[in-house]
Amino acid sequence: MKYRLWLCFFFTIAIAFAMSIPVNLNGLVYDFRSIPLIVGSLYGGIYVSMFLYAAIIVVRYLLGNPNNLIYCVSFLPTIIFIILLLKRYRQMRLAHKMISAVIVCVAVKIVSFLIYLTSIGKMELFTANLISSSQTYILQSVVIAVYIYLIEFQQKYIHMQEDTVHGEKMRIVSEMAASVAHEIRNPLTAVRGFIQLMGVPHLAPSKLQFYQQISLEELERAQVIISDYLAIAKPEPEKDELILMKDEVQYVSQVLVTIANYNDVKIEVTLQDEQMFIQGDRNKLRQSLINIGKNAIEAMSKSGGVLVIGLKEQTDRIMITIRDNGIGMTKEQISRLGTPYFSTKEKGTGLGTMVSFSLIRAMKGKIHITSEVGKGTEFEISFPAVPRGL
Incomplete structure (x- = not known):
């Protein structure tokens, strides 16, 4: 509804402007009122068309x-051309839309002129200025064709943007779904x-409780x-607590x-x-x-290996190292690590x-991250240390 109201307002202004600067050719007055009339009607529908017809008569x-x-008697019947075109206009290709708009625009002009001049007995004005x-x-015709082209181009661009946004949303949803499945x-x-370990015969109660x-x-x-x-859709305050790293x-x-x-x-x-x-x-x-540890284990899964996890304090930071002797990575792979859909695993x-x-x-x-192909990878993760006693 708002869209049609804006069309009515905009094209009424355009009609008033076009009619206020006419061209007089030996007694016959020409202006471009039919261009905003046709364009507004084609993109606003029959109700906008009726409003614009009324606007032309009032202006x-x-x-x-x-x-x-x-003038009303000679002009109003031309709305039939617009009604006939509206039935098929949206399904037409761009070239057909441009040609159809030109034909209707010229037809409205000629038919209204012929009826009007015949009614007032001055048909010679039309024939004398062919x-x-x-x-x-x-x-x-050139103006309205360019007008239609620009409108269609803009609409196509808007639709492409909407499709791009929709596709991006779907991609994010699929990434989130895959990420959730991976993390769980x-x-x-x-x-x-651990459930399989709990099925081991004669398992000690302490181990069973631990598992x-x-x-x-x-x-x-x-x-x-x-x-x-x-x-993620509704962020909440992060949980902040004191963590004993050991x-x-x-x-x-x-x-x-x-997993190992x-x-x-x-x-x-x-x-x-030290704590x-x-x-x-x-x-x-x-x-x-x-x-990170699971990925390191899977990097050694073909031939086995050793995963080393270390914890130490260095100056004012707590350092965690996770080192494997797996397949390793190149510098390019390291630079891309942590980006969506990049993985050194076949199905990662x-x-x-x-x-x-x-x-x-x-x-x-x-x-x-440091790594060497064929020798392994080491992740060094550091956090700011919290002073003891705080």
């Missing part, structure tokens, strides 16, 4: 032109491994991951043990005795480190690494 009356009743009249019709697979794989605890914590982590992705590294190594066993990989953990704290989100830290999406890097950086962490 003509206000300008003090004679024989207004006769060459001049033809020139105005040609100029009018990690805790579910760990739970599966149950880890499984429940991993399921809780899966729930937190889902909540994090759901919160406990977290031990937890991550225990989770990765089950499947891939014939050994895990070595080196820790300093080291950082400030951040415990669950996001675990999610990030487990994902790269989204898990992207999310992990984002979560680490959100906690003011830094990531440094």
Whole structure:
């Protein structure tokens, strides 16, 4: 409705402007009123067309032109041309639209002139100015054809933009879906491994309780991951807590043990005795480190290997190192690591690494990667240290 109102307003102004600067050719008055009339009618519909027809009659009356009743009788029947064209106009190709608009514009002009001049008995004005009249019709035809072309071009451009935005939204949705599935697979794989371990005969009650605890914590982590992705649309304040890094590294190594066993990989953990704290989100830290560790294990899955996880304090930062002796990466691969849909794995999406890097950086962490093809990769992740006793 607003669109049609704007068309009525805009083209009424255009009609009034065109009628206020006519050209007089030996008693016959020409102007370009038919151009905004036809264009507005074709893109606004029958109701806009009726409004513009009425606007022309009102403006003509206000300008003090004679024989207004006769003009109405000669002019109003030409709306039939517009009604006939409107039925097929939207389905036409651009060239057909331009030609049809030119034909209707000229037809409206000629028919209204012929009826009007015949009614007032001055048909000689039309026949005496055929060459001049033809020139105005040609100029009018060129103007309306260019007008239609520009409108169609703009509409096509707008539609392309809308399609691009829609396609981008769908791409983001698909990326998010793939990323969620990737992130949830990690805790579910760990739970599966511990459930299988709980089926071992004559398992000690302490180990059974430990496996149950880890499984429940991993399921809780899966729930937190889902909540994090759901919160992207409606962000909530980040959880900020004091994290004892020694406990977290031990937890991550225990989770990765089950994945390592499947891939014939050994895990070595080196820790300093000092208590080291950082400030951040415990669950996001675990999610990030487990994902990086899992990728490192999978890089060694063909021939086995050793995953080394280290923790130390250096000046005012806490350093976590995750080193493998897997396939390694080139400098180009390192530079692209953490971008969507780049992965060194055959079926990887790269989204898990992207999310992990984002979560680490959100906690003011830094990531440094060194790698050599055929020898392995080392991730060095550092966080600002929180002074002891705070």
